[in-house]
Amino acid sequence: MALGLKRLQTLLNHDDVTATFTGEFPCIKTESNGVMKLHRSVFGKLLGDDPEDERPAKLALNALSGQAMFLETKLRDIRPIIKLTSVSSYEKILGGQQRSDDMFSSLATDIQTLRTALAMEAALGEGVVDRSAIAKLQIETHNFDGDILIISDIEPSKLVGRGSDFGWGNVLATLQDYVVDTTISQRLSTDLVGSSEIRDLATQRIDLSLQRAHRSAQQIECFQNVVFEGAGGLADCYNSGGISFEDALRLVDRTTKFREWLIGLAPDADILAEYHAAIAKEGITDKLPIAAARFAFFTASGAGIDAFTGGSGIGTLAGVSLSAFDTFVIDKVLKGWRPNMFVETARRSFD
Structure with a gap:
């Protein structure tokens, strides 16, 4: 819209420019279910006069055809530009649908x-x-x-x-x-x-995201101090005859559920309060003393401080106090990404 097709083609021919094209567009699909409205993130395509024609150049032309400045644009005008791009989809561009x-x-x-x-x-x-x-x-x-x-x-x-x-x-x-x-x-x-x-x-x-990361680090430090302070090991209980080898293996197997519980906590969850509520439930451990139980769960499940925080101290693995989006952003910030914001300002003419 800002450059026009000729200037866009000139730009894409530049040695230092690479481009990816997708004929899709992001949109929200809303469906009513009684009085409720359910929303889903989807990616659609503008299909023109021939719904079976999903060639990249045709999809691009379909998208442009509704704009006044492109009313006379033909498929032959689009093909040279598409050839200068790598054709992809939003699924690939964004790292997978999931x-x-x-x-x-x-x-x-x-x-x-x-x-x-x-x-x-x-x-x-x-x-x-x-x-x-x-x-x-x-x-x-x-x-x-x-x-x-x-x-x-x-x-x-x-x-x-x-x-x-x-x-x-x-x-x-x-x-x-x-x-x-x-x-x-x-x-x-x-x-x-x-x-x-x-x-x-x-x-x-x-x-x-940054605020939540800081709060998460504080929560985890407090959690570690409470959970691991004075706790005995699973091996100590086994060596002393407190549990059998089979009991120890079953306990390790059950830590998978515990990892899922950790990951499933809400972004604003108080992990210490949630932990105490979970550990107090009947049947979470059968024979272990509480000190050994908490140590067993958090070592066997790989939820110690290094694994639990992905080595960053902010809970990037389990996501406690961090949503998936928070984790995604903060992980990159820690690696040096600086999300400077450039606002789109499109000039409509070049004199």
């Missing part, structure tokens, strides 16, 4: 993130933003195998001054764009380039 879904779901079900994105949407309107009302908004989220349900005590449209057709699907579309931009930037270790609409969201969301 990873992309996990990233999106972690943001889409994060209440603090939803409030931030909603406030950003409100700021784009012409009215006065009632940030206090957005901060007090009661939100409940659920993830049904990738289908996101968001329930709030006030409809989003009433808080952003938009029409009744504005809903959580619009907010999720913005989050999806942010996931795509951030993932590409992170995978390529480049600056974060995005639209002005997501600039504030990017700044606030990365700051939130």
Whole structure:
């Protein structure tokens, strides 16, 4: 849109430029199930007059055909440009469908993130933003195998001054764009380039990840001190005849469930409180003294401080106090990524 086809072709011919093209576009698919609306992150394609024709150049032409400046564009004008690119899909670009879904779901079900994105949407309107009302908004989220349900005590449209057709699907579309931009930037270790609409969201969301990482490190340090202080080893119990070899093996096998429990904790979970609640349940250990039980679980499960935090001290493996998105961003920041934000400013003419 900014360069036009000829200048784009000139740019792609430059020795220092590489480009990847996908004929897909990100979107949020919303389906009603009774009074509930379920949202899912998907990638679609604009199919033109021939739905069977999914050649990259044809998909590109379909995307451009709705723009006034490209009404006279033909397929022959697009082919030379596509040949200068590497054709791919969002699944490959983002590192796999599952990873992309996990990233999106972690943001889409994060209440603090939803409030931030909603406030950003409100700021784009012409009215006065009632940030206090957005901060007090009661939100409940659920993830049904990738289908996101968001329930709030006030409809989003009433808080952003938009029409009744504005809903959580619009907010999720913005989050999806942010996931795509951030993932590409992170995978390529480049600056974060995005639209002005997501600039504030990017700044606030990365700051939130850093805050959570710091809080997670403090939680883990406290957790380690309480759990391991004065604890005996599993081997000591076995050597003293407290448990049999078969009992020890069963205990090690059961730590798989414990690892799953750790990973399944909410981003804002108090791991110490959750641990005490779990360890107190009947049947979590049968014969071990509590000191040996807690040590056995956390050593046999690989949940010691090094494994538990991925060597970073912030819980990147188990994700305690960190969502999938937080973990993704912080892991790269620790490796030197600096997500400088460049806002898209497209000039419509070059005189």
